[in-house]
Amino acid sequence: MKLILKDHEYKYAVEQIQLTMFPEERPEFTDGPVPEGENCGTVSLSYGEKYATAVTMLNVDGKTARGSARAAAEKLTDRFESDRLLQKIIKQSFFRAAVKLTGRRPVWGSLTGIRPGKLAANMMEKGMTEAEVRTALLKDYCVEPRRTELCLEAANAGLALKKSLTDRDIAMYAGIPFCPTRCAYCSFVSHSVEKSMKLVEPFLGALEREIAATAAIVRELGLRTRSLYMGGGTPTTLDSHQLHRLFTCLETNFDLHAMTEFCVEAGRPDTIDEDKLKVMKAHGVNRISINPQTMSDEVLKAIGRRHTKDDILRAFDLAAKVGFDVVNMDLIAGLPADSAEGFRATLDEVMALSPENITVHTLSLKKGSRITLEGTPIPDDKDVGDMLDYSLEKLSGAGYVPYYLYRQKFMSGGFENIGWSKPGTESFYNIAIMEELCSIIAMGGGASTKLVAQETGKIERIFNAKYPYEYIDGIDRIVSAKDYIKDFYGKEVHL
Ligand code: SF4
Structure with missing residues (x-):
């Protein structure tokens, strides 16, 4: 246009x-x-x-x-x-x-931002009552009533967490950019995922350097780690020895005593085995994410996964046996070869497992993904809307609460991603990053550090290289860039 x-x-x-x-x-x-x-x-x-x-x-x-x-x-x-x-x-x-x-009329009306919860929280912090914020969302922005309520719930979860934070509190992120194969909707990992596996060892060596340098800065500034989130990629692509080595490096370098959440994305069930889960448990991991995306074997095949629904069930049983406080399961509404009926069956099956958290994503059409490049047919906006309507009804009916939400560019139907939790099992990291409540100090491939000054609202970012070979080659630059954390805290935050 x-x-x-x-x-x-x-x-x-x-x-x-x-x-x-x-x-x-x-x-x-x-x-x-x-x-x-x-x-x-x-x-x-x-x-x-x-x-x-x-x-x-x-x-x-x-x-x-x-x-x-x-x-x-x-x-x-x-x-x-x-x-x-x-x-x-x-x-x-x-x-x-x-x-x-x-x-x-899109469900989010004229709101285009990715953090509607933060917008509502800001209005409340400026003195508007919840009822006034509700009216503004409904009337000024034309957000539909159910999304308005989701937005308020996310805003309240953010405000509650914010009360417990000081300027010294940080969350940490470690990015492990390896996966066994590449999903059709992914633009993140290198296209030659299988070939990049030989880079795991040099990558870990580089990451250990970044961890040591970052930890020295965190110690010097007296920052306090409240949460550590390991994502990717799929961190459990590493074998149990590599995981042990990485966790040991983190524990040795950082003071993790104030940390209440240690989360590892064990996203792909085909990367999970009992040894890895036991290593995680032994190192204090208390939240893991097993991400089926769908429970349909046909849809799993269509998105390029090499595992089946039975592998997901096996991985979930193993995690239950090893015993983590919180298991999250991610689903995606709008995948190729899926239908509203298929999605309903997926959600029912996942809910039957009763994980503490369920995150319902809407498919986002990423530029470099196979779906976008090949023009793979996907469910239309109406079907995706039906899938999400079902999830809103079923999850809230079963006592799950929406605790964080965000939107992305090019999402089917302009909908949203919602994290649902059984009360009391909300993820610190997910709320903190979406509501921008504290600095996220990030290390590893594709990681981006976000520095947040609560008082002024100032936010700055430091980006790491995305792919393993770029990360390994660029580690000197990545390590020196971390020095900016000191400048930022010196200028923007009174510790
Ligand atoms: S598991 Fe995640 S990061 Fe890995 S290929 Fe699939 S979508 Fe991409």
Whole structure:
């Protein structure tokens, strides 16, 4: 769609709402004029004495519609608040015009951000009551009622955790970028996953260097580790000796006494065996994630998994035998070869196992994934909506509570990912990272450190290399980049 901005430069806001309302159209900014018959949107901003007003004119498939929204001029106080409000009305005006034109109302309304829970939490922290936030989400942003409630629950879980945190508290992440095969929806690990296995040993050597250097900084600053999350990839691709070596390195370098959560992604059931689980247990891992994504053998095959549903059940039984406080299971709504009925059966089977956490993702179409590259057919938005409706009803009916949620780009139907937990088994790391409550000090392949200054809201990131060979080759740079943690804490946080 051709997009023209008049009297403002909020390109990103316009692009985001265009992709939400017309996901099949690629945004293309122009100064005009637009040739007749081409789909286009003109988004203008004007300032009066009392209000700033955004107006969107859409011309799509020969039909036109106008939408507008305004913000009180007195609320455009500082630069940050003005930007926020002006972007909000720009999106609202576009949303209103698009609804008139298409009749389509996405479940998240005109909200385009990936952290709706954080938005609601911010409103409450600024003094709005829960009822006022609910009204704002429903009326201003046109979020549907059930999503509004999810958003409030996630916001409340975040605010509750925030109360227990000080500026010294951090979460840690270790990224292990290896998997036995590559899933069809994944853009993360290298395409030659099998071949990269010979890099495991040099990768561990490099990671040990990064762990030692990072731990020295954490000690110097007096930071306190509350949670350690090992993700990837699939960390359990490492054998039991390699896992033991890695856990030992972490324990030797970091003070982990204040840590209440030690989570390992044991995502692929075909990487789990009793020895590895016992090593994890012996090193204090208390939450593991076994991620079936689906319980259908046909769908597992379609997404490039080499294991079956029986392997998932075996892995779950082994984990129960070894005994972890929390087992999480991830599912994805919208996978190739799946259907609403198939997803319902998957959820029922997973719920019958009664894991403490169940995370329901919506398929996100990643650029480099096989599904996107090969144009693999996937369930349509209506089917995905039915799958999610079923999960909302079944999980809340069984006493699970939604404790964190996030959205991603290019998600089927513009839906969301929701983490559900039995009360009291919420994951610290998942809430902390989604609500941006504390710094996440990250090490390993594909890891990104996020430095958070609670008082000012300032956030900065340090990115590690993604693929094993890049990580190994770039370890000197990766280790030196960690020094920035000291600069950030020196400037932004009063410890
Ligand atoms: S298990 Fe996760 S990281 Fe590994 S290939 Fe599949 S989606 Fe990608």
